[in-house]
Amino acid sequence: MKFSKIKTLIFSDLYRYTKKKNVKTFFKIFLTNSFFRFQVYLRFSKSNNFLLSFMFRLLKANLGKKVNVQLNYNVPIGYGLYIPHGNVVVNSKAIIGNNCSLLQFASIGAIHNGKSATIGDSVYIGPNVNLVGDINIGSNSVLGAGSVVVKNIACNKVVVGSPGKAIKDVTDKNTYNDNLCDDSWARKLKE
Structure with missing residues (x-):
């Protein structure tokens, strides 16, 4: 790069x-x-x-x-990554979009060395969240504290529980994420 x-x-x-x-x-x-x-x-x-x-x-x-952050340099990561605390583990086969937040004790794993999660843009991954397997997390989603997500999540969903279930829609992505970068950052990366 x-x-x-x-x-x-x-x-x-x-x-x-x-x-x-x-x-x-x-x-x-x-x-x-x-x-x-x-x-x-x-x-x-x-x-x-x-x-x-x-x-x-x-x-x-x-x-x-x-x-205590395990994040392989080969993991594709978009602009605006935010990791404010430690104890974060990300599988080397994960894909992380733009403006993502990974809070403490977040774990993005795979099942038996298979594929890992693909995370969309502006996703908030709360404390102690576990993403397991080859799943897609839609853009602007919020994964609440302690959630265990094993299935795909649509865009603009608030997910809680174990197993994670969508309980409502996200109406304003700025409610959960601070200081989001706008699209001008993407234009700068294309230059």
């Missing part, structure tokens, strides 16, 4: 954390927030430069152990 795209992804992540996208805020958050720093390492580990990519993979692996 080119440096310009990595920079855009990092600043979209920064926007999710702070609603700002300037260099001063970047350094402040990078130095004080280990979860954001993990995401910076994750983004740089996708660099086209082998040496740079390798170095950041090592940094990511080391910091990932400390903050």
Whole structure:
């Protein structure tokens, strides 16, 4: 991945954390927030430069152990990722869309080394949520705390329980997600 795209992804992540996208805020958050720093390492580990990519993979692996976030650099992730807490596990075959939030103890797994979840855009994955198997989570969905999701979820649904069931529609995606990035970030990535 080119440096310009990595920079855009990092600043979209920064926007999710702070609603700002300037260099001063970047350094402040990078130095004080280990979860954001993990995401910076994750983004740089996708660099086209082998040496740079390798170095950041090592940094990511080391910091990932400390903050307890297991997220393979090969996982396709859209802009605006938000991981505010640790204890997050993501299978290497998962796909994560734009503006997704992964809260503490979230687990995205597969069954017997099979495919894993495909997560749409602006999905809020609450604390202690488990996604199991080859399922699709529709865009703008909210997965409530403690949900265990084993079946596909349509777009704009609030899901709770074990097994997860849709209980209502999401009327405003901003109610659950903070500082969502708009489509201008997607245009920047295409440049």
